[in-house]
Amino acid sequence: MQHYRPITRLLKRAITVDQHLAFARPFTSLTTTANKHKPDTKKDTTATDTLSNRQKFNQIQPPIKLYEKLEKLGFGTLLKTKRYSGLHKQKARRDQQRQQYTERVGPPPEPKYAFPLLSFFAGAKVPTSFPPESLDEIAFVGRSNVGKSSLINSVAESSVVRTSDKPGLTQQINFYNVGKLFHMIDMPGYGFAFVDDAEREQWRELMETYITKRKTLKRVYVVLDARHGVKVADVDFFKMLNSKQVKFQVVLTKCDLLVLPNLAKRIVTVEDHIKQLRNAVKDVVVVSSKTDAGINQFRKEMLFLMGHLQPKEFYQAIQAAKDEKEARRAKSASFKR
Numbered sequence: 001m002q003h004y005r006p007i008t009r010l011l012k013r014a015i016t017v018d019q020h021l022a023f024a025r026p027f028t029s030l031t032t033t034a035n036k037h038k039p040d041t042k043k044d045t046t047a048t049d050t051l052s053n054r055q056k057f058n059q060i061q062p063p064i065k066l067y068e069k070l071e072k073l074g075f076g077t078l079l080k081t082k083r084y085s086g087l088h089k090q091k092a093r094r095d096q097q098r099q100q101y102t103e104r105v106g107p108p109p110e111p112k113y114a115f116p117l118l119s120f121f122a123g124a125k126v127p128t129s130f131p132p133e134s135l136d137e138i139a140f141v142g143r144s145n146v147g148k149s150s151l152i153n154s155v156a157e158s159s160v161v162r163t164s165d166k167p168g169l170t171q172q173i174n175f176y177n178v179g180k181l182f183h184m185i186d187m188p189g190y191g192f193a194f195v196d197d198a199e200r201e202q203w204r205e206l207m208e209t210y211i212t213k214r215k216t217l218k219r220v221y222v223v224l225d226a227r228h229g230v231k232v233a234d235v236d237f238f239k240m241l242n243s244k245q246v247k248f249q250v251v252l253t254k255c256d257l258l259v260l261p262n263l264a265k266r267i268v269t270v271e272d273h274i275k276q277l278r279n280a281v282k283d284v285v286v287v288s289s290k291t292d293a294g295i296n297q298f299r300k301e302m303l304f305l306m307g308h309l310q311p312k313e314f315y316q317a318i319q320a321a322k323d324e325k326e327a328r329r330a331k332s333a334s335f336k337r
C-alpha cells in the first residue's frame with residue numbers, strides 16, 4: 001500500500017495542474033480538443049497525457065486573427081480545403097466588414113521602413129573588450145544556427161554580418177553600428193554541442209555578463225527556429241533572463257520553411273511557454289530572412305523601440321526617390337540598347 005501513496009499524490013497533482021492550465025489559458029485555441037470537451041474529469045486528463053507532443057501540436061486550433069496576421073505579413077494563404085472551410089467562412093465575413101470600412105476611410109498605406117548603413121565596429125571574446133557604453137543597444141541571442149546573423153543582415157538590408165549553414169560560426173559578441181542611431185549585437189549561439197565544455201561555459205559567462213551588466217541594452221531578442229520551437233536550452237535561457245529582470249522578446253525565424261497552419265500552431269505553443277514570464281514581451285515576432293516576410297514590420301517595431309521611427313511620409317519620400325532613380329536608370333538603359 002505504501003508504494004501507491006506517492007503515485008496517487010502525483011496523479012492528483014497532475015490533475016490540478018492540468019485544470020489550472022485549462023482555466024488559465026486566455027485563448028480557447030490553447031486547449032487541445034481532448035481537454036476542451038471535458039476539462040475537469042480524471043479520465044480526460046489521462047487521455048491528454050497519453051498524447052504525443054506531435055498529436056498535441058496537431059490539435060491546436062489557432063484563432064482566425066492569427067491566420068489573418070500571418071497572411072498580411074506574407075507567409076502564404078490558407079488552403080481552400082474542406083478542413084479549413086469554417087475558417088474561410090469567418091474570414092469572408094471579416095473581409096466584407098473590412099471592405100466596407102476601407103470604402104469609407106480608405107486603405108492604410110504601409111511604407112517600406114529602412115535602416116541606415118550597417119557597419120561592424122567591435123568584437124569581444126572577454127568582458128574586458130566590450131566597447132564603452134554609448135548608443136542604445138539591441139541584442140540577438142539564440143541557439144546555434146537558428147539564423148541570428150542572417151536576421152541582422154535582413155533587417156539592415158546588408159551583407160556585413162557573416163552567416164553559415166554550419167552551426168557555431170559566430171564565436172564572439174559582435175557589435176554593429178546602425179548609422180549613428182543605435183547598435184545591434186550579434187551573439188554566439190548557446191547550447192552549441194560541438195565545442196568543449198570549458199569553451200561553452202566561457203561563452204555562457206560572456207553572454208550573461210553582457211546581458212546583465214550592460215546599461216545601454218534596451219531589448220534582447222531571443223531567436224528561435226520556427227521548425228523546432230522552444231527547446232530545453234531556450235527554456236533555461238528564458239528563465240535566466242526572467243530572473244535577472246531583462247526584458248526580452250521571442251523572434252521566430254525561418255518561417256518560410258513551415259506551412260501556414262503549422263506556423264500558426266507554433267506561435268500558439270511559443271506564446272504558451274512565455275505567458276508566465278513577467279519579463280517576456282507577449283507578442284511573438286514572426287519573420288523569414290529568406291523571403292523577407294515580416295521583416296518590414298519588425299524593422300518598424302525596432303525603430304519605434306529605439307525612438308527613431310519617423311512619420312510615414314519620411315519613408316514614403318525615400319521610397320519615391322528610389323523608385324524614380326530606378327525608373328530613370330531603366331529608361332537610359334533601354335535608350336542605350
Ligand SMILES: Nc1nc2c(ncn2[C@@H]2O[C@H](COP(=O)(O)OP(=O)(O)OP(=O)(O)O)[C@@H](O)[C@H]2O)c(=O)[nH]1
Binds near residue numbers: 166254
Ligand atoms: N530558409 C531560411 N533559412 C535561413 C533563414 N535564416 C537563416 N537561414 C539559414 O540558416 C543558416 C544559419 O544562419 P546564421 O544566420 O548563420 O545562424 P546563426 O544563428 O547566426 O548561427 P551561429 O552563428 O552559428 O550561432 C544559414 O544557412 C542561413 O542561410 C530563414 O529565414 N529562412
Ligand SMILES: [Mg+2]
Binds near residue numbers: 150163169186187
Ligand atoms: Mg551567427
